[in-house]
Amino acid sequence: MANIEKKEFVCIRCPLGCNVTATLTDGEITEITGNTCPRGADYVTKELTDPRRIVTSLVRVEGGALPVVSVKTASDIPKGEMFDCAKALKETVVSAPVRIGDVVLKDVCGTGIDVVATANVEAV
Amino acid sequence: MTKDLVIIGGGPAGLAAAVAAKKAGIDDLLILERDNRLGGILNQCIHNGFGLHTFKEELTGPEYADRFIREAAELQIPYELSTMVVDLGRDGNDKIVTAMSRERGIFQIRAKSVILAMGCRERPRGALNIPGMRPAGIYTAGTAQRYVNIEGRMPGRTVVILGSGDIGLIMARRMTLEGAKVRCVAELQPYSGGLKRNIAQCLNDFDIPLLLSHTVVDIKGKERVESVTIAQVDEHLKPIPGTETEYECDTLLLSCGLLPENELSGKLGVPLSRVTGGPLVNESFETEVPGVFACGNVLHVHDLVDYVSEEAAAAGRKAAEYVTNVSESVPADDEAPLRLTGTNGVRYTVPATIRLSHMEDSQVIRFRVGSNYRNATIRVTAGDRVLLERKKNVLAPGEMEQLTLKKADLETLPAGSEIVFEIAM
Structure with missing residues (x-):
């Protein structure tokens, strides 16, 4: 007899927050319901196989009009790397000026993903 | 000074309104902004999730603001920073805007039309009737957000959050990632006030408990918060004796709702909704004072900035239409x-x-x-x-x-x- 299991998720891909249900038959995804758009199915599939998150944080700025600049991972990184990523960013310092999109840390925690600035900080 | 249109507030609502009004042909306009830069609260909302409706991509707050700041710059829309509007009045059809800044002192602008885009404020401890001592370490979630994300300072190490509004949820994750321990989020109501996705990605991801139907019944600490006592509440939202748990912590964040900031609207005699606290408006986002428009969180508190931008753009277009009609003495219909x-x-x-x-x-x-x-x-x-x-x-x-x-x-x-x-x- 097949082992059928249902798992519930709240999709985080947009603020709609759809309640999505995945049906697993013997550990394999056989049905996904409740999602409004394809992103919901993609989210649940990833959540069951390789959960990932975008991390947003700050890095220190030297010589800038502001002491810190906001940053984000350019795409989502494995969920388990969130704390190591935050720690790596605490030790990162950049020099002003910083523009939106500037890479502040390459290949964070060996994920292959860069961390980029999300705000502009002028030099003073 | 005279202006066709003055926009009070340079956050997402004010910027979108100004851009739309300018595109509708109003050149003689001015944004007045209290902070030392444009962008409003988006500057401290460094998390992602903004702009999916407007730009079909997921931006952080500062990036979303930058799109509008750049558009305003390309359209050469004038603005004054570090300028606080202190009074609004009327003289016939004209609106008298009284503002002050360090450079200019107090000055007045006679405007044909005004767009209110002042945003909202957080409900502070004083409005919540929380019993207990009055130590340092009690902040609204937005104040903590400013400390962490703009000033680069941590307001505390062990945190309890009262209220499950979105800013509180976002700050639970933010402070956890920065090394703080968030012990729990207590919510008076039997449901959360925040978006579902924020409960999933800000609390569940970090195993932070959400205590529904719970509230703070005591705060202890002489100089600094030492502990917060949380109790369960009954269906009348009254604490149930015997359910108290004391949480040792050094910080209490409050995320208990937002209130449209309408002190200025009141001075002008703009009638406000008793439900939202924002002005009552017609289809053109015009208040009951002709030529005075309102948009964004000063009108009603939004969850999504995308809808603020949309609403504000409509207000900007309608304000432009008003200015044109007044200038051409088109009679108002009744x-x-x-x-x-x-x-x-x-x-x-x-x-x-x-x-x-x-x-x-x-x-x-x-x-x-x-x-x-x-x-x-x-x-x-x-x-x-x-x-x-x-x-x-x-x-x-x-x-x-x-x-x-x-x-x-x-x-x-x-x-x-x-x-x-x-x-x-």
Whole structure:
């Protein structure tokens, strides 16, 4: 007899927050319901196989009009790397000026993903 | 100084309104901003999730703001920073804006039209009646957000959060990632006030407990917060004796709701909604004072900035139309507007009135519901006539709803008709 299991998720891909249900038959995804758009199915599939998150944080700025600049991972990184990523960013310092999109840390925690600035900080 | 249009506030609402007004042909306009840069609260909202509707991509707050700041710059829209509007008055049809800045002192602007875009404030401890001592370490979630994200300082190490509004949820994750221990989020209501996705990605991801139907009944600490006592509440929201748990912590964050900031609107005599705390507006986002428009969180508190931008752009276009009509002395019409009301679970509607002569082919109506519903229908009626029915799987107080009314459906209604929004189970 097949082992059928249902798992519930709240999709985080947009603020709609759809309640999505995945049906697993013997550990394999056989049905996904409740999602409004394809992103919901993609989210649940990833959540069951390789959960990932975008991390947003700050890095220190030297010589800038502001002491810190906001940053984000350019795409989502494995969920388990969130704390190591935050720690790596605490030790990162950049020099002003910083523009939106500037890479502040390459290949964070060996994920292959860069961390980029999300705000502009002028030099003073 | 005279201006055709003055926009009070340079956050997302003010920027989108200014851009739209300028594109509609108003060149003589000015944004007045209290902070030392444009962008408003978006500057401290460094998390992602903004702009999916507007730009079809997921931006952080500063990136979303930058799109509008750049557009305003390309359109050469003038603005004054570090400038605080302290009074609003009227002289005939003109609006008198009194503002002050360090460079210019106090100055006045005579404006044909004003757009209110001052945003909102957080409900502070003083408005919450929390018992206990008064040590340092109690912040609104937004204040903590500013400390962490703008000043680069941590307000505390061990945190309890009261209220499950979105800013509190976002700050639970933010402070956890920065090395703080968030012990729990207590919510007085039996449901969260925040978006579902924020509970998933800000609390569940980090195993932070969400205690529904719980509140703070005591705060201890002489100089600094030492502990917070949380108790369960009954169905009347009263603490249940014997359910108290004391949490050792050095910080209490408050995320207990936002209030539109309408002190200035009050000075002008703009009537406010008793539900939202924001001005009552018609289909053009015009308050009951002709030529004074309102948009964004000063009008009603939004969950999504995308809808703020959309609403503010409409207000900007309508303000431009007003300025043009006043300049050409087009007489104001005195038709009795359609009145929109919410009942049976629908708490309010924005707009509150519709003048058919000014309505575009369709009009988005935004509203909030008073509690959680499953498999409910939102019904819109005028007298015996059902104008619209929309099935909804889930309705929640924390999530703003919207419906679109078509002008063609309203044209046959008698002037002054009431249009009722309600939840039919």
